[in-house]
Amino acid sequence: MRRVSNDVPVPAPPPRPPKQEGMPQSVKGMRDIIADRFALHAYIEEVAKNAMRAYQFTEIDVPVVEATRLYQRGSGETTDIVTKELYAFETRGGDKVSLRPEFTPGIARAYVERGMSRMGLPQRVFTAGPLFRHDKPQAGRYRQFTQVDAEIIGGTSDPVYDAQTVAAFYRVFATLKVPVTLEINSIGDRVCRPGYRKLLVAYYEEHRKQLCEDCTRRLETNPLRLLDCKEPGCKKLRENAPKMLDKLCSPCSAHFTEVMEYLEELGIPCSLNPYLVRGLDYYNRTVFEFVHEIGSLAGGGRYDYLLETLGSRPTPAVGAALGVDRIADALGDRYQIPGKKPKAVFVAHAGEKAKKCALALSETLISAGIPVRDALAKDSLKAQLKTADKDGLPLALIVGQKEAFDKSAIIREVRTGLQESFPISRIVEEVKRRLKDSRE
RNA sequence: GUGUCCGUAGCUCAAUUGGUUAGAGCUCCAGAUUGUGGAUCUGGCGGUUGCCGGUUCAAGUCCGGUCGGACACCCCA
Numbered sequence A: 001m002r003r004v005s006n007d008v009p010v011p012a013p014p015p016r017p018p019k020q021e022g023m024p025q026s027v028k029g030m031r032d033i034i035a036d037r038f039a040l041h042a043y044i045e046e047v048a049k050n051a052m053r054a055y056q057f058t059e060i061d062v063p064v065v066e067a068t069r070l071y072q073r074g075s076g077e078t079t080d081i082v083t084k085e086l087y088a089f090e091t092r093g094g095d096k097v098s099l100r101p102e103f104t105p106g107i108a109r110a111y112v113e114r115g116m117s118r119m120g121l122p123q124r125v126f127t128a129g130p131l132f133r134h135d136k137p138q139a140g141r142y143r144q145f146t147q148v149d150a151e152i153i154g155g156t157s158d159p160v161y162d163a164q165t166v167a168a169f170y171r172v173f174a175t176l177k178v179p180v181t182l183e184i185n186s187i188g189d190r191v192c193r194p195g196y197r198k199l200l201v202a203y204y205e206e207h208r209k210q211l212c213e214d215c216t217r218r219l220e221t222n223p224l225r226l227l228d229c230k231e232p233g234c235k236k237l238r239e240n241a242p243k244m245l246d247k248l249c250s251p252c253s254a255h256f257t258e259v260m261e262y263l264e265e266l267g268i269p270c271s272l273n274p275y276l277v278r279g280l281d282y283y284n285r286t287v288f289e290f291v292h293e294i295g296s297l298a299g300g301g302r303y304d305y306l307l308e309t310l311g312s313r314p315t316p317a318v319g320a321a322l323g324v325d326r327i328a329d330a331l332g333d334r335y336q337i338p339g340k341k342p343k344a345v346f347v348a349h350a351g352e353k354a355k356k357c358a359l360a361l362s363e364t365l366i367s368a369g370i371p372v373r374d375a376l377a378k379d380s381l382k383a384q385l386k387t388a389d390k391d392g393l394p395l396a397l398i399v400g401q402k403e404a405f406d407k408s409a410i411i412r413e414v415r416t417g418l419q420e421s422f423p424i425s426r427i428v429e430e431v432k433r434r435l436k437d438s439r440e
Numbered sequence B: 001g002u003g004u005c006c007g008u009a010g011c012u013c014a015a016u017u018g019g020u021u022a023g024a025g026c027u028c029c030a031g032a033u034u035g036u037g038g039a040u041c042u043g044g045c046g047g048u049u050g051c052c053g054g055u056u057c058a059a060g061u062c063c064g065g066u067c068g069g070a071c072a073c074c075c076c077a
Helices: A035-054 A068-074 A104-113 A159-176 A193-206 A213-221 A223-228 A232-238 A250-265 A324-331 A352-367 A381-390 A401-406 A424-438
Strands: A065-067 A087-090 A096-099 A123-132 A144-153 A181-186 A284-292 A295-302 A317-323 A345-349 A372-374 A395-399 A408-413 A419-423
Touching (some): A035 A123, A035 A144, A035 A159, A035 A324, A065 A068, A065 A104, A068 A096, A068 A104, A104 A123, A104 A144, A104 A317, A144 A159, A144 A324, A159 A181, A159 A250, A159 A284, A159 A295, A159 A317, A181 A250, A193 A213, A193 A223, A223 A232, A250 A284, A284 A317, A295 A324, A317 A324, A345 A352, A345 A381, A352 A372, A352 A395, A352 A401, A372 A381, A381 A395, A395 A401, A395 A424, A408 A424
Parallel strands (some): A345 A395
Antiparallel strands (some): A065 A096, A284 A295, A295 A317, A395 A408
């Protein structure tokens, strides 16, 4: 039933089965990333990964599925991530597991379980991949999303690590030219935070009646989040609330001062946000976020207690993660990925016999390491060249009956229309030379 | 999870307010005397109007449910 020439009518395609209610649809909060959007995501991920490599981080992979208990212990029993956003389920064997909602607990687990401290201290690792949170979806908020995450685990709680972590992520935004402001804060440690917490609770208890409903609840569960409330009443109250920065113990205060000094040395501008509190329990001392108009694009901080919460010996750590999807949103659909020039060669045929030669020629080129594009299934040379043009390719090879006969091919500069015939034996060499030129 | 709004071709939108066979632009495909791209012209593919049910002589249009999306809360990447 193949069409051999334009004279033979094409048989009508068979009727498609009607759409049924059982037609699969993507699940709530899940989406397909295709075409230009994929290229954008891949580019962002690549820029981020390269930055991490440059800052001495080594790439690793950790499982998408972990024991639910890991997140309950690691991320915090009362955090939203654990109480309402976890994709938790029971396996056939009865194990309680969850899709990872963040990277840090999994990496911390791997660090301990695989004895990574024996590989040198501190360990600088990074990873990238999908995370899952059972949120109500909204623009810029999906149930599956991609992050690039970097952590410095082990060694000492040196503020230079905080600064270097910030620097690595800062560079990603600088490279991508995404305008962000770096917000930073210190939330103290075991020594000074409980005291501050008491002061804060005492302050808010006094004004309990002015608090919104949620904040009344927060007062019991997670008082630090009170500072983050957007209700006008609560916002006003916070102006006179005690600030953590004023209550830091001297080691924390010194630590934070050093972080700020290192950032200044690195030429990284940041703004102090005394109300910055992150949603995870394990943070202490430095916390930071890279904020854009559309929201937070990356965030992280120090977590010196997480590892021992998981049963390890005390192990300080600092880390951060950036959201690929959000950054793609911030760059916009029209963002031109820099330095992305097609370097494939187009192969076209004219006539059935030539088609076979063109196919063979493609294979030769690919073997020689030259990427090939074609539209060999199309009959007219016109339609084939149209495809070459649409793909923006600089070179097209044309094989017709004559060329098939004398073992040659035409090289056509798509842009100028200039073309020249070469024997097959010299094609690879000539194409390589011209592709090199066209890239400059 | 709560509240509000929205679902018509792959995309952006029409359809005289309940009335014949749901249209257009873009995209895609094919042609314009069969071996040469971008322009133009011509034609074609593409929809059980998200899905299920109800009201009605008649539903894309009204009602209910459901699924999906957007906005706010919440939270965060």
